[in-house]
Amino acid sequence: MTWRRTPQPRLVAVLTISQATYDAIVAHAKRDHPDEACGMVLGPEGSDRPERFVEMVNAAGSPTFYEYDSTELLELYKQMWANGEEPVVIYHSHTATEAYPSRTDIGLASEPGAHYVLVSTREHGNNEGPVEFRSYRIVDGEVTEEEVTVVPALP
Amino acid sequence: MAIEVKIPTILRTYTAGEKAVTADGTTLSALIDDLEANHPGIKDRLIDNGDLRRFVNVYVNDEDVRFIGGLQAELKDGDQVVVLPAVAGGC
Numbered sequence: 001m002t003w004r005r006t007p008q009p010r011l012v013a014v015l016t017i018s019q020a021t022y023d024a025i026v027a028h029a030k031r032d033h034p035d036e037a038c039g040m041v042l043g044p045e046g047s048d049r050p051e052r053f054v055e056m057v058n059a060a061g062s063p064t065f066y067e068y069d070s071t072e073l074l075e076l077y078k079q080m081w082a083n084g085e086e087p088v089v090i091y092h093s094h095t096a097t098e099a100y101p102s103r104t105d106i107g108l109a110s111e112p113g114a115h116y117v118l119v120s121t122r123e124h125g126n127n128e129g130p131v132e133f134r135s136y137r138i139v140d141g142e143v144t145e146e147e148v149t150v151v152p153a154l155p
Numbered sequence: 156m157a158i159e160v161k162i163p164t165i166l167r168t169y170t171a172g173e174k175a176v177t178a179d180g181t182t183l184s185a186l187i188d189d190l191e192a193n194h195p196g197i198k199d200r201l202i203d204n205g206d207l208r209r210f211v212n213v214y215v216n217d218e219d220v221r222f223i224g225g226l227q228a229e230l231k232d233g234d235q236v237v238v239l240p241a242v243a244g245g246c
Contacts, residue, residue: 040242062245064245064246066243066244068241068243070214073212073242074214077239090242094246095246096246097246102244102245102246104243105244108243109244110164110165110241110242111164
């Protein structure tokens with residue numbers, strides 16, 4: 001009998017993000033802890049390049065919920081339309097639970113082309129220390145985790 | 156009468172991929188009925204139990220309709236309507 005290893009699930013999709021943008025997202029999540037932090041990283045339409053970091057205010061100001069202010073949401077999209085940009089990364093933090101999309105996150109996800117980044121600050125809160133930083137595609141209620149590659153600068 | 160309605164990515168399955176369509180109506184409610192006539196199924200994504208869905212934002216000339224009468228918000232020729240899903244979630 002041949003002994004065979006169970007194949008490891010392989011993450012085929014990948015989010016490639018610069019160190020500076022990664023650090024900015026983590027810093028925002030730590031600063032706003034214990035409330036959830038939220039924002040986007042925009043890039044040229046169709047490029048899949050997260051280039052322009054945009055911190056948003058969590059209008060819900062809550063440790064368990066986030067929502068952009070509706071006026072700021074429109075302003076952001078108008079900027080994107082004017083610049084030919086789209087949301088490449090949509091990030092938010094979980095401050096007491098793991099960095100995995102909740103049922104609410106999944107139900108409200110409405111950008112099938114975006115990488116949904118979840119950061120969990122549950123371990124170190126506002127303090128120094130590692131965070132969970134994970135990325136997902138959320139399409140029609142289906143969640144697919146993807147690998148995160150942090151590079152010194154986008155190619 | 157023609158009112159331009161910007162359609163978000165998630166609803167473009169109803170508009171054959173179009174980013175914007177034109178529709179008619181003197182109120183938002185009438186406009187949505189007109190949209191439904193040409194793009195069946197879209198109304199249910201905007202309205203729930205006779206009211207605008209909690210996590211759908213609609214703007215008339217950059218004003219959130221919740222501040223100008225909701226579904227009864229008045230429209231006139233040349234107005235621009237934008238539909239944007241809320242960016243929201245929670246643990």
